Amino acid sequence: MIPFSPPRVDQKTIDAVTETLLSGWITTGPKTKLFEKKLAEYIGVSHVMALNSATAGLELMLRWFGVSEGDEVIIPAYTYCATANVITHCGAKVVFVDVNSDFNINVEEIKKNITKNTKVIMPVDIGGMPVDYDEIMDLVKQPEIQKLFSPSSENQEKLGRIMVLADAAHSIGAKYKGKYTGTQADASSFSFHAVKNLTTAEGGGVALNLPEPFENEDIYKFLCLFSLHGQSKDALAKTQIGGWKYDIVEAGFKCNMTDIQAAIGLVELERYEDDTLVRRREIFDMYSSKLSEYDWANVPVYEIDEKISCYHVYMLRINHASEEIRDEIIKKISEKGVSVNVHFQPVPNFSFYRNQGYDAKNYPVAYKNYEQEISLPVFYNLTNEQVNTVLEAVINSVEEVLAVNA
Ligand SMILES: Cc1ncc(COP(=O)(O)O)c(C=O)c1O
Incomplete structure (x- = not known):
């Protein structure tokens, strides 16, 4: 049987994983930080947050933006269930819209479905083909659409418009007008699941691209906490002398990437x-x-x-x-x-x-x-x-x- 999409695992991958296993540090640590840095350089953004899935990245960003009950999030009807489920997890309403014959979300349909409750649009680069990013970014910045936006969180207030959170699960390395996906939307969540072009077995990465006055480094730091129980120090920081004491500053999630995953990702990225x-x-x-x-x-x-x-x-x-x-x-x-x-x-x-x-x-x-x-x-x-x-x-x-x- 010819399989559909097995991962590329060769001696290089095995050596990288073995080296990490024997290094004494297997969870989030130096390999994950290096993978984030190299991904950010490749995509062309200042910060990428590595996680255990693209789903986690989408949900963390929705929650960071304060999406909750009464809010609406627009997504294409043609996508994987993850795009919709994360909205449901936040208690918000999923607003499906139709797509084009090229499989990607139809911008006219987005426009028709925007209401005063719309907080986020999540376009999906289906199959690796970028959506109409300029049209979507222009739409959320149109004065009448911006006037309709009614912020209900500090970050919504600060952005002052609908956030565009790309479900870029399929599109690492795709290009839109000469630039990699991840550099058009406010934030983009990539997947490194086993069947993806670039895999870490399971994994994801959020490319941060929020405009001023946001500092993407601050959002990155928030996501580090939020993806690890809201713990003020990660496991590596706690190993430092006197570093045992930490605080819990959020009721965070648990969706960090491990160094074993990042070791695979570093090999994958180098030859991508x-x-x-x-x-x-x-x-x-x-x-x-x-x-x-x-x-x-x-x-x-x-x-x-x-x-x-x-x-x-x-x-x-x-x-x-x-x-x-x-x-x-x-x-x-x-x-x-x-x-x-x-x-x-x-x-x-x-x-x-x-x-x-x-x-x-x-x-x-x-x-x-x-x-x-x-x-x-x-x-x-x-x-x-x-x-x-x-x-x-x-x-x-x-x-x-x-x-x-x-
Ligand atoms: C369009 C789309 N969005 C999100 C995801 C979720 O990715 P992950 O499995 O990394 O959470 C997938 C996974 O296949 C997907 O196809």
């Missing part, structure tokens, strides 16, 4: 731009150049109008396919020994959200994208021969199913 991304692009190009020959194939756009994807998910769509036909195709592809996936099932369609009155029918483009979508395997060690096997399995399966259903 010139090796990982190059290979992922080659695989995307091979898929697209072959599949473009077929009328039924709607191949993903991964470079357009000053946006360059980081080639995270190859999101093929089968033109005119219904959900049943797409599912049949997936079954046939799997029978031919190739693992594929669907990114994503629209979140309003999951029972938890349906039970609260959301209805996927209200997001027709998201639903259509979903019912025609099949994500193909992309990972560093996928060989050209395997890419051809995937292509053959996909093409034959689609043609077999379309012939029966013609």
Whole structure:
């Protein structure tokens, strides 16, 4: 079976983890701090806060901004459940909006759904393709939208407008107008989960980019506390002579990154731009150049109008396919020994959200994208021969199913 997205683990990764395991320090410490520094340099921001997931990063930032009951947060209907769940955790209302045919959030739909209760917009760079950042940042700064904003926390007061918190779980290394994602929104949460382009097994990082008068260093320091029980000293600081005494200044969370994770991340980051991304692009190009020959194939756009994807998910769509036909195709592809996936099932369609009155029918483009979508395997060690096997399995399966259903 050709797997969907196994991690790249080689001797370099094993050596880095072993060295950390034997170093005497395995939780948050020097490796995590170095990983944060290198990530910040790579992305082009002053501070990145490393955590144990992108989900934690999104939730910490919502809470930092004081999002709570009565507030509304706008997100695309087409995303992973994490984007919505963190809003629910904060007690706020999830406002789903429809997306474009390129899978990303529709800015007109955002505008239509802004109310006086809107506190945050969380766009998602689906599959690694950046959203329309300039349009979203311009929207929240429009005088009539800013006038509508009614702050209910100190940080909301200070920002004076809706915060744009990017769910950049997929988009480390993607570029928007020549700059990496993480430098457009107020804050961006990246994922280093096992299937992601750059992994730490589980992990996440928040790139801080808040405008003046905020000091991103202060927010970073707050997040260090907030991700570790609100403890005024981390475990490493407590090991210093006389350092045993600490205070609890917040009822914080527990979602810090460990040095074992950071050791993997440092190896991954070092070879990311010139090796990982190059290979992922080659695989995307091979898929697209072959599949473009077929009328039924709607191949993903991964470079357009000053946006360059980081080639995270190859999101093929089968033109005119219904959900049943797409599912049949997936079954046939799997029978031919190739693992594929669907990114994503629209979140309003999951029972938890349906039970609260959301209805996927209200997001027709998201639903259509979903019912025609099949994500193909992309990972560093996928060989050209395997890419051809995937292509053959996909093409034959689609043609077999379309012939029966013609
Ligand atoms: C769009 C999106 N947002 C958020 C997440 C959450 O990332 P993590 O697993 O690091 O919390 C994911 C994970 O796959 C995702 O796909």
